[in-house]
Amino acid sequence: MSNTNQQPPAPNGAHHELGNGKKHILINAFDMSTVGHLSPGQWKNPVDKSATKRRLDYWIELAKLLERGGVNALFLADTYGGYDTYEGSVDNCIRRAAQWPITDPTIDFQPISAMAAVTKNLSFAITASTSFEPPYLLAKRFSTLDHFTQGRIGWNIVTSWKKSAFKAIGLDNPIEHDERYRQADEYLRVLYKLWESSWSPTALSPDPANDSYVDPAQVRTINHKGKYFSLDAKHIVDPSPQRTPFLFQAGTSSAGSDFAATHAEAIFVSGHSPSVLRPKIDAIRALAAQKGRDPRSIKVFATFTPIVADTDELAQEKLKELKKYASTIGGLVLVSGWTGIDLWTPRLVAEHAAIGGLGPVSVGSPQTVADELERWVKEADVDGFNIGYVTTPGTFEEVVDLLIPELRRRGVYPELPDPSEEPVTAREKIYGKGQNGLRDDHEGSRYKYHLYQEDPPYKSEEEGQA
Amino acid sequence: MSNTNQQPPAPNGAHHELGNGKKHILINAFDMSTVGHLSPGQWKNPVDKSATKRRLDYWIELAKLLERGGVNALFLADTYGGYDTYEGSVDNCIRRAAQWPITDPTIDFQPISAMAAVTKNLSFAITASTSFEPPYLLAKRFSTLDHFTQGRIGWNIVTSWKKSAFKAIGLDNPIEHDERYRQADEYLRVLYKLWESSWSPTALSPDPANDSYVDPAQVRTINHKGKYFSLDAKHIVDPSPQRTPFLFQAGTSSAGSDFAATHAEAIFVSGHSPSVLRPKIDAIRALAAQKGRDPRSIKVFATFTPIVADTDELAQEKLKELKKYASTIGGLVLVSGWTGIDLWTPRLVAEHAAIGGLGPVSVGSPQTVADELERWVKEADVDGFNIGYVTTPGTFEEVVDLLIPELRRRGVYPELPDPSEEPVTAREKIYGKGQNGLRDDHEGSRYKYHLYQEDPPYKSEEEGQA
Numbered sequence: 001m002s003n004t005n006q007q008p009p010a011p012n013g014a015h016h017e018l019g020n021g022k023k024h025i026l027i028n029a030f031d032m033s034t035v036g037h038l039s040p041g042q043w044k045n046p047v048d049k050s051a052t053k054r055r056l057d058y059w060i061e062l063a064k065l066l067e068r069g070g071v072n073a074l075f076l077a078d079t080y081g082g083y084d085t086y087e088g089s090v091d092n093c094i095r096r097a098a099q100w101p102i103t104d105p106t107i108d109f110q111p112i113s114a115m116a117a118v119t120k121n122l123s124f125a126i127t128a129s130t131s132f133e134p135p136y137l138l139a140k141r142f143s144t145l146d147h148f149t150q151g152r153i154g155w156n157i158v159t160s161w162k163k164s165a166f167k168a169i170g171l172d173n174p175i176e177h178d179e180r181y182r183q184a185d186e187y188l189r190v191l192y193k194l195w196e197s198s199w200s201p202t203a204l205s206p207d208p209a210n211d212s213y214v215d216p217a218q219v220r221t222i223n224h225k226g227k228y229f230s231l232d233a234k235h236i237v238d239p240s241p242q243r244t245p246f247l248f249q250a251g252t253s254s255a256g257s258d259f260a261a262t263h264a265e266a267i268f269v270s271g272h273s274p275s276v277l278r279p280k281i282d283a284i285r286a287l288a289a290q291k292g293r294d295p296r297s298i299k300v301f302a303t304f305t306p307i308v309a310d311t312d313e314l315a316q317e318k319l320k321e322l323k324k325y326a327s328t329i330g331g332l333v334l335v336s337g338w339t340g341i342d343l344w345t346p347r348l349v350a351e352h353a354a355i356g357g358l359g360p361v362s363v364g365s366p367q368t369v370a371d372e373l374e375r376w377v378k379e380a381d382v383d384g385f386n387i388g389y390v391t392t393p394g395t396f397e398e399v400v401d402l403l404i405p406e407l408r409r410r411g412v413y414p415e416l417p418d419p420s421e422e423p424v425t426a427r428e429k430i431y432g433k434g435q436n437g438l439r440d441d442h443e444g445s446r447y448k449y450h451l452y453q454e455d456p457p458y459k460s461e462e463e464g465q466a
Numbered sequence: 467m468s469n470t471n472q473q474p475p476a477p478n479g480a481h482h483e484l485g486n487g488k489k490h491i492l493i494n495a496f497d498m499s500t501v502g503h504l505s506p507g508q509w510k511n512p513v514d515k516s517a518t519k520r521r522l523d524y525w526i527e528l529a530k531l532l533e534r535g536g537v538n539a540l541f542l543a544d545t546y547g548g549y550d551t552y553e554g555s556v557d558n559c560i561r562r563a564a565q566w567p568i569t570d571p572t573i574d575f576q577p578i579s580a581m582a583a584v585t586k587n588l589s590f591a592i593t594a595s596t597s598f599e600p601p602y603l604l605a606k607r608f609s610t611l612d613h614f615t616q617g618r619i620g621w622n623i624v625t626s627w628k629k630s631a632f633k634a635i636g637l638d639n640p641i642e643h644d645e646r647y648r649q650a651d652e653y654l655r656v657l658y659k660l661w662e663s664s665w666s667p668t669a670l671s672p673d674p675a676n677d678s679y680v681d682p683a684q685v686r687t688i689n690h691k692g693k694y695f696s697l698d699a700k701h702i703v704d705p706s707p708q709r710t711p712f713l714f715q716a717g718t719s720s721a722g723s724d725f726a727a728t729h730a731e732a733i734f735v736s737g738h739s740p741s742v743l744r745p746k747i748d749a750i751r752a753l754a755a756q757k758g759r760d761p762r763s764i765k766v767f768a769t770f771t772p773i774v775a776d777t778d779e780l781a782q783e784k785l786k787e788l789k790k791y792a793s794t795i796g797g798l799v800l801v802s803g804w805t806g807i808d809l810w811t812p813r814l815v816a817e818h819a820a821i822g823g824l825g826p827v828s829v830g831s832p833q834t835v836a837d838e839l840e841r842w843v844k845e846a847d848v849d850g851f852n853i854g855y856v857t858t859p860g861t862f863e864e865v866v867d868l869l870i871p872e873l874r875r876r877g878v879y880p881e882l883p884d885p886s887e888e889p890v891t892a893r894e895k896i897y898g899k900g901q902n903g904l905r906d907d908h909e910g911s912r913y914k915y916h917l918y919q920e921d922p923p924y925k926s927e928e929e930g931q932a
Contacts (some may be wrong), residue, residue: 035608035679044674051672051679054704056583082700092683097679101670101704111614113580133599134633144499147520148577168699169603204567206517208510211793213501213517213563216556233634234548234556237745238520239569245689327677377744 005440019287026384026430027404028125029396031078033111035097038305038357038388042322048391056064056114060138063115064120069400070220070416072429073154073247074115075268075301075386078102078286082164083337085152086329090164093337096330102302119349123426125154125248130187131180132169134161136231139194142245143278144149151241153424156268159184167448169285170225173185181255183228188263190229192447195243196438198235200449214238222451242436245425248301261287262443265430266299277302281290281381293441299430302376303359305388307382308398312432314363319355319363322390326354355390366406373403374412491878492850493840493870494767494897495532495592495862498543499577501563504771504823504854506748508788509563514857522580528859529581532588533867536882538861538895539589539620539736540581541767541836544568547804548630552795552916554632559803562796583613587883589892591714591735596653597646598626598635599835601695605660608711609703617707617891617902624735640923643856647721650696655731656695658913659688661709664701666915680704682809684914689808706901708908726762727753728788728909732765732898736825739758740845743768747847759907773829774787774864785821788856792820818877821856832872839869840878 033160035043035050052058066074082090082100093100111123112124115123126145128138146153159180160166166174175183203218224231249264250256260267261284271277285295308321309315331354336342338358355361362372389395408414417423425436445451501516502507506516532540548556548566559566578590592611594604612619625646626632632640641649669684690697715730716722726733737743751761767874773788775781778807799819802808804824821827828838842848855861873879883889891902904910911917 010603041677043728044677054610054706055616056579056614057577060583082702092682094680094682094685094700095678100702101680102702111579113522113577114583117526117580117583132603135634136636137598144520148522148580150521164699168697169600170602170696170703198605206509209796210562211507211510213509214560214567216558219560231634234560234564234570236548236634240520331676339746364867400705430803 004344005247007283020180022167022410022412023377023383024300025377025407026072026301027236027399027407027413028073028075028384028386029062029071029200029393030075030077030303030386030388031062031106032097032099032102034102036099036327036387037077037332038334038359039322039326039355039390040096040098041354042325042333043328043389045322045391046323046326047394049394051107056111059115060113060118062396063119065393065396065400067119068302069396069404070414071396071400071404072384073125073426075125075156077153078127078129078158081370083333084164084335085245085340085342086333088342092344093333094327096327096333098327098330098333112145113148113151116152119425120419121152123152123154123246123429125156127156127158129158129160130184131174132165132318135229136194136233137188137189139235140229140237143195143235143240143243146240147237150423151240151409151427152423154246154248154266157188157263158250165408175251178255181259182256184259185262186226186228186266188444189447190222190224192230192244192444193224193452194233194235195239196444196447196451198222198445199239201239204238220452237313242425242427244438246430247444257284257287260284261262261291261293262299264298265427265439265442266301266382266387267301268301269382270303270357271380272360274376274378277380277382285381288359291443294439297381297431298441299443300381301384302380302382303357303388304376304385305356305359305361305390306369306395306399306403306466307363308366308369308389308402310365310402312368315364322355326351328354330354356388360386366402369403370406373407374410469777488876488878489843489849491843491873492538492765492767493539493865493873493879494539494541494852495528495865496541496543496769496854497528497858498564498565498854500568500660501794501837502565502796504769504825505541505788505792505821505856506562506564507793507820508857510790511788511857512790513860514791515859516718524579525577525581525696526584529585529588531859531862533585535862535870536773536902537862537866537870538850539591539666540618541591541622541724542593544593544595544624545621549799550630551806551808552799554808559796559799562793562799564793571835578611578619579614580616580766582636585655586885586889587618587722589620589712589895589927590615590616591622591712593622593624595626597638597641598631598651600697601656602660602697602699605657605701606703608840609661609706610709611702612706612711613703616889617893618889619708620712620714620732620892622716623650623729624655625779628889643719644721647725650725652692652694654910655689656690656697656909656914659690659918660699660701660709661705662910662913663915663918664688667704667705670704678854686918695861701922708891708893708903712896713910713920723753726750726765727759730764731765731893731905731908732849733768735768735848736769736823737846738824740842740848743846743848751847757909760905763897763905763907765849766844766847767850767852768848769823769825769854770813770833770842771825771827771838771856772865772869773827773856774832774868776831776868778830778834781834785829788821791873792817794820798821822854823916825854832868834879836872836876839873859905 007287033053043051083093084090198220200218204214204215219234221234245264249260288298289295307319311317328351331350335353362369499519511519523899549559550556583704664686666684670680685700687700713731715726754764755761773785775784794817797816801819828835
């Protein structure tokens with residue numbers, strides 16, 4: 001297979017400029033270990049397998065399907081509590097199975113190893129919060145998983161805001177919004193120190209003659225005393241293929257954008273129309289440029305729920321069938337939670353939200369939906385999509401069997417990698433072969449082992465504490 | 467296969483009394499996601515695969531091997547920091563790979579899903595500490611894994627004591643020993659509330675006609691305000707096959723014994739000779755009886771490292787070969803850490819400890835080693851063994867191919883389960899078919915949904931707070 005398919009490195013970070021005015025589109029599958037993710041109510045639909053996510057089989061079959069389609073990554077959302085804004089109660093969240101109950105694919109990453117064992121190329125992006133656990137434990141967890149997947153791990157960084165989650169953890173109240181991002185900024189810097197600065201690249205050099213497996217002089221103790229975290233430890237896992245997992249982040253608020261422009265390698269956005277998103281995306285890229293980063297190196301993924309059939313007519317019929325099962329109240333529960341407004345009136349919004357949440361839904365033939373994706377890429381300047389499902393694996397089968405082949409025909413989607421070639425890491429898939437570690441223009445690169453030694457780069461952290 | 471092999475329920479908890487004066491012996495494989503577990507230095511031995519534990523293949527192949535042998539459980543140790551007692555430094559822990567570096571099989575449970583996918587009968591016992599994370603998150607994690615494995619999960623409860631671990635987490639100092647157990651006791655009670663009391667057995671009753679997946683009236687909010695933890699939440703995962711994972715615990719100190727007699731369904735002990743262990747085991751069983759539990763329902767597993775070959779002579783030759791690779795200093799690092807004494811003098815102890823740690827090592831033919839196991843069962847009154855390895859999977863292959871067949875010939879080890887029968891849960895394997903949940907005489911049963919409703923049973927917790 002040609003290098004084009006492996007998305008070779010491009011100094012400007014625009015891996016997928018194909019030179020013909022076309023770009024490769026990145027496609028992630030968006031899922032969550034819960035019965036109703038973005039389209040509550042479909043558990044009543046006999047074709048939907050949402051309710052089988054408690055069994056490993058669901059995840060293993062899904063991973064195989066996505067691998068077969070050449071999907072970039074499986075993006076797994078998580079939440080730490082129920083949605084309780086609607087009617088001021090969690091009852092309808094529970095009754096309608098609107099992201100509740102939820103098993104734990106993410107903070108625990110539990111099905112990942114089973115999925116990694118049956119795939120070679122699929123990446124995994126896992127949601128985990130900076131609010132609830134010591135950075136040392138999270139660092140250990142991601143390093144382990146990056147080893148097990150041979151570098152196919154991404155982290156969707158979230159800061160938590162749900163009251164119910166804080167009550168569950170035993171904390172009184174969510175931390176205030178901007179403060180949360182300052183805390184998250186320090187959290188990331190502690191992680192960079194553990195992942196990038198603790199181990200020299202040559203520390204692990206087994207020397208049987210001297211009964212020496214690791215050279216302790218090359219494993220630095222990280223001594224961090226910050227505003228929110230303190231730590232005095234060596235990273236306990238030897239460097240994994242990527243060291244720092246590929247970093248995703250959502251959030252287009254002001255504090256969120258600053259964080260994204262500093263730390264995110266990919267951002268995840270959601271909006272009804274390209275014109276709503278475009279200015280936010282432009283602003284984040286501009287902010288990244290101010291920070292010395294190639295603005296094109298930040299990849300933007302928009303939520304997108306396709307309903308695809310062979311023809312537009314068949315797709316509309318499919319939509320009609322899906323609507324039968326949609327839970328309007330489930331939609332209300334989610335939208336109320338996301339917006340913080342108890343939406344007991346605008347049922348129209350909720351009816352719409354019961355399929356695809358607040359993101360766009362495109363219904364039609366592969367040609368119609370591919371046109372829509374290309375329009376989004378052009379008008380919103382996004383690099384790819386997090387594909388939400390209505391029924392699972394139904395929607396993902398449509399993507400793999402109908403939509404991706406159409407995108408390939410148009411030359412905007414990579415062919416499957418050559419099985420004889422070494423699989424690439426999550427970061428190499430985005431930035432090209434050889435780019436396993438953070439790019440040099442990324443903030444975390446200031447913490448790389450040798451740089452750290454010469455000039456401890458804590459500047460912006462001190463600013464953060466001022 | 468007969469019920470004998472499935473260990474049918476016995477009202478006295480002595481599942482494996484065979485009526486002929488013989489008992490079935492329980493065998494666990496004892497491993498840790500680190501290069502040198504109990505026999506540091508063997509990474510230099512070409513037959514040892516310890517250094518490949520960063521790859522999933524290691525775990526998948528090990529799980530298949532143990533499944534083939536009919537081993538009860540894979541018991542996974544964990545640690546949260548390096549051993550730094552020896553010479554007051556972690557340097558030799560690092561250099562000799564004495565349980566360092568360590569990936570994360572346990573707090574994260576990462577390879578478990580891959581192993582669960584290739585096995586049906588093997589159970590998994592996972593070490594996790596009560597010291598570092600909110601009970602709500604641990605509860606979610608275990609419930610998820612109990613779903614994924616269909617009830618094959620055990621938890622090895624530890625309270626943490628390593629200074630280095632606390633420094634890594636950002637806490638100043640380990641909590642004082644007895645206090646740690648009081649905290650752990652409350653931690654367990656919070657977990658019982660989440661696992662046992664939150665969901666009615668009939669809460670999850672999908673009713674498509676009413677757009678109702680779960681009945682919120684049957685999912686109780688746990689409102690816990692204790693000395694160490696507070697929580698105001700519903701458990702976010704629906705009940706898993708066992709609800710509470712099968713509970714292991716180590717610790718024969720006074721506070722540890724009280725905790726074990728209250729909460730443990732199995733205890734894990736380590737000692738050089740049966741006569742040293744016997745009084746401790748008797749004391750815990752007596753304490754359990756005082757608390758109203760069947761003393762025989764507490765299963766005791768002793769660490770045991772076998773070196774087995776076809777004949778005694780060949781086994782001795784094997785030992786000689788293994789000694790070539792043993793790291794004496796690695797042994798010193800571990801023993802110093804475990805005992806809290808910087809053992810820079812008694813190298814004899816360390817030389818011994820470099821194979822099998824502080825537990826017994828038995829070298830010989832299958833007959834010799836089986837005799838030794840039977841002697842331990844009789845003299846120490848243990849129910850089974852956590853088998854440590856010298857090389858892996860070498861030791862486990864010896865157990866599966868040589869030792870277990872010999873035990874079967876003696877009628878003290880169950881045959882493989884009939885593949886046509888439904889696999890049983892971890893708890894059913896110990897207490898017999900049908901016993902998926904906690905036994906009625908177990909402390910946690912006081913928190914079962916219907917009991918909790920009638921009479922909130924917080925008595926001993928209040929005592930704990932007095």
